Amino acid sequence: MSETVKNSLLFGLVAVLFIGTGFMQSWNVSLQILNMALISAIMALGVNLQWGFAGLFNVGVMGFVAVGGLAVVLTSLPPTPGAWVIGGAWRILLALLLGALTMVATVTAYKRLPKGRLRTLVMFGLLIGGFFLYRAMFLPGAGVVEAINPSALGNIGGINPGGLENYKDHGYMTILGWGLGGLLAAGLAWMIGKTALGLRSDYLAIATLGIAEIVIAVMKNEDWLARGVKNVNGLPRPVPYEIDLQESASFIARADSWGIDVATASSITVKLGYSLMFSAVLILIFVAAQLALKSPWGRMMRAIRDNEVAAEAMGKNVTARHLQIFVLGSAVCGIAGAMMTTLDGQLTPGSYQPLRFTFLIWVMVIVGGSGNNLGAVLGGFLIYFLWIQVEPIGTWLMQIVTSGMADDSGLKKHLLDSAAHMRLFTMGIVLLLVLRFSPRGLIPEK
Amino acid sequence: MDFINALVVLSNFVLIPAVAYGSQLALGALGVTLIYGILRFSNFAHGDTMAFGSMIAVLLTWWFQSMGLSLGPLPTALLALPFAILGTMALVLLIDRSVYRFYRQQKAKPVILVIVSMGVMFVLNGLVRFIIGPGDQRFADGERFIISVREFKALTGLPEGLAIKTTQGITVVVAFVAVVLLFWFLNRTRTGKSMRAYSDNEDLALLSGINPERVVIYTWLIVAALTTTAGVLYGLDKTFKPFVYFQLLLPIFASAIVGGLGNPLGAIAGGFVIAFSEVTITYAWKKVLVYLMPEGLEPTGLVQLLSTDYKFAVSFVILIVVLLFKPTGLFKGKSV
DSSP, X not given: OOHHHHHHHHXXXXXXXXXHHHHHTOHHHHHHHHHHHHHHHHHHHHHHIIIIIHOOOOOOHHHHHHHHHHHHHHHHSOBOTTTSSTTTHHHHHHHHHHHHHHHHHHHHHHHHSOSSHHHHHHHHHHHHHHHHHHHHHHHHHHHHHHTSSTTTOOSOBOOOTTHHHHGGGOTHHHHHHHHHHHHHHHHHHHHHHHHHBTBOHHHHHHHHHHHHHHHHHHHHHOHHHHOGGGOBOOOOOSSOOXXXXXXXXXXHHHHHHHTSOHHHHHHHHHHHHHHHHHHHHHHHHXXXXXXXXXXXXXXXXXXXXXXXXXXXXXXXXXXXXXXXXXHHHHHHHHHHHHHHHHHHTSBOGGGOOHIIIIIHHHHHHHHHOTTOHHHHHHHHHHHHHHHHHHHHHHHHHHHHHHXXXXXXXXXXXXXXXXXXXXXXXXXXXXXXXXXXXXXXOSSOOO | OHHHHHHHHHIXXXXXXXXXXXXXXXXXXXXXXXXXXXXXXXXXXXXXXXXXHHHHHHHHHHHHHHHTOOBTTBOTHXXXXXXXXXXXXXXXXXXXXXXXXXXXXXXXXXXXXXXXXXXXXXXXXXXXXXXXXXXXXXXXXXXXXXXXXXXXXXXXXXXXXXXXXXXXXXXXXXXXXXHHHHHHHHHHSHHHHHHHHHHXXXXXHHHTXXXXXXXXHHHHHHHHHHHHHHHHHHHHHSOBOHHHHHHHHHHHHHHHHHHOTTOHHHHHHXXXXXXXXXXXXXXXXXXXXXXXXXXXXXXXXXXXXXXXXXXXXXXXXXXHHHHXXXXXXXXXXXXX
């Protein structure tokens, strides 16, 4: 079987799965899964850039995804009235600037001063002094912002020009957030990469694992930023609202001509709108990644991955190239994270779980085929579909297993209730089986 | 007098909790470090192995409690611990046979083994949630305090109280016994010596006739005992919740790396370094300072450097600092 035929068959299988869901469950469910699958495919492309191209082991995907989500809030919300005063948000910004300056000064001291007790003392002094200065600047500012109508606002808001009344008319601002999400994730990745790249691969893994937890902790606790665990709801959308569609005469006429009821037609139209936008981004990133892989730059990356010492001997700056691709891959994850928050219409820091947003993406890349962009995309679609559909399948299986038991049996109840946890188990088994019997994935690297 | 009061407050809120937490971390980090030293990969499934072992202990404890078995003032979980360890040993040997051994024979790169351990992590996590559910489970019983605040105040007449929870006492004692046993095993027995030899230099060890599969089996057995003990002690001290064990992965790895991966002594030191920094940095120092500072200079705020929600950040920062300035850890570990 030639490669093209095999790949077409695999993608055909994915299409059948989604169309089957459309007929068996509903087109709404099918499109809903498809939208998240598109986003997952983009995340998988990002991880594939790092792991497949460069062999970098990043287990902090969740952090970059969450930062992307934060960017959407920062662009698409209107600035909170009263927050941008000297004692409020500007003071917070100044405090953050002070914090950054402290770090720069410390690093400069470390590099410029000769090794010895003086250097240690200066560095400690700078760090401790800078920390207290930062806290003194920061806390009152955050207090002022968080005190503004805490039950509804209490955050700095974003840069939406519509103001509190009309910000939902400026839905395009969320798309701006996708770009900012990529930039924020890239900045974060640069900071991690600067410190942890060049150390061994396990250490990068632990460092990224840690930074992801810290990003989530910051988003949960810094209420002035995006309301913390109080969540941000009602983000504007780049697509029309179902309610507006249902009230528009032309849309009702069109739905009638299709022969479906208006409510279903409106929600399908909205979801299709998202699907189109996400597909466009996916295709764009896929083509870019594909071109990069085939370019001299991509060949250099794979050469570094396969033999660092040889590549270094050929005059390649391994650490710099690693940093480059680490930043790029993380930016892609950030963009995907921003798209996800746009799709949800809300930011809920409590919902970010490492198993779902880091390790599941890894399963996608490994199952699809690390080092192959097409494989990563396939893995994204297939694994996300499984992740969602294992739950109903598990419940159905459990119903069959328990059908012989008495209705009041505790075991039956327990088994039915636990069926939802089947998905983690299934993902682990899938990953282990692929690693054992087809370690190069469904679509192996050429 | 003020000084003694300050000391009592400090012990109550910082020293005692940190010692207990440090012992738990040290036991966890010992497991990570042993696997790294012998099997040469970072085991991401460690936290979930811990959760699995503790889950067995929780279930057995409930069973014992329903039968009326108890240890009097001591928690019933201690009675369940040996059986839980046996169960975890069976589990890790099964996993090693069915999963890891294949890659060992293939001489796969360490990073592949790390990814494999990610798969094991998923499976174990799913199993634990499937069997016991994702919620909080309480299984501590027996006497709650060795000495309670009221008893301490009555005993000493000081205005500040000091409480030592039974679980904290047990944690320290059990961890101490476990560490002594481990070092006796590693330093005095033939198998322990062959393990150290294998960890130091694989080729030389093979050359002198050490059976690598035997070493690996013993390593897993010891790791199972250590992780289950750590997990049960942590669960007794706080509560049992599967996700918390997953999150413990970060401080445990930080402890192992800070101490020097592959070095058991370092793992213990690392555990205490991480625990003490986490507790001291997230503790509100006001009460202690009020006693220590001269009148008029007492702090008005809480004097808490970081909120407790950022405790992961503390272990992370220490980890990064050690990695930057001393990549092999405080005690010389491996740097493969």
